[in-house]
Amino acid sequence: MQQVLLSVHVLAGIVFVGGSAVATSLFPRYAPVVVAGAAAEVPSERNPAVASALHRITGGYAACGIIVPAIGIVLAAVQGRMGEGWITAAMILTAVAGGLLAVQIYPMQRDALRAPDDGRRLRVLAMLAGIYNVLWTVVVVLMIVRPA
Numbered sequence: 001m002q003q004v005l006l007s008v009h010v011l012a013g014i015v016f017v018g019g020s021a022v023a024t025s026l027f028p029r030y031a032p033v034v035v036a037g038a039a040a041e042v043p044s045e046r047n048p049a050v051a052s053a054l055h056r057i058t059g060g061y062a063a064c065g066i067i068v069p070a071i072g073i074v075l076a077a078v079q080g081r082m083g084e085g086w087i088t089a090a091m092i093l094t095a096v097a098g099g100l101l102a103v104q105i106y107p108m109q110r111d112a113l114r115a116p117d118d119g120r121r122l123r124v125l126a127m128l129a130g131i132y133n134v135l136w137t138v139v140v141v142l143m144i145v146r147p148a
Contacts, residue, residue: 005075009068016065017136023057024105024129028122030054031112048113055109062101069094090142097135104128 031051069091076087105128112121 002075002078005071005078009071009075012065012067012071013140016061017068019061020058020065020101021129021133021136023054023061024101024109024125024132027051027054027058027109027112028126028129031109031122031125032116033119033122034116036118051109052113055106055113058101058109059106062098062106065098069098084146084148086142086145086147090139093135093139093142097132097139100128100132100135105132 029045030047032046032048072094073082073091076082076084081087105125108121108125108128112125
């Protein structure tokens with residue numbers, strides 16, 4: 001049973017967390033911006049249709065990604081590891097990453113699609129995506145190293 005839970009946990013993490021991490025990172029590159037002055041050109045990589053698809057991927061994969069911590073908690077309970085510090089740290093970092101995605105990144109992506117600005121919001125989104133990815137990186141390292 002533990003092998004099945006671990007397999008589902010790892011595969012869901014790769015697919016759903018990895019997918020949302022890539023989508024959040026790519027969104028600022030493709031999201032539309034408002035260019036001041038009629039003579040200015042919008043960079044060619046700006047593509048609202050791609051940005052919209054990345055926004056949908058962010059939300060969809062994030063929703064499906066709930067399975068990762070859910071299975072992780074079940075696995076930790078089955079293994080009798082719920083009291084270990086690295087599990088607690090991983091759960092806290094996972095909650096912070098999920099909250100960041102749900103409360104900041106996803107709504108800001110939606111706003112960037114509905115009302116493009118001069119790119120200021122996209123710079124903030126790029127920074128938040130980086131933080132989101134670092135949080136998940138730390139969680140993965142905790143899962144591998146399992147410090148005492």
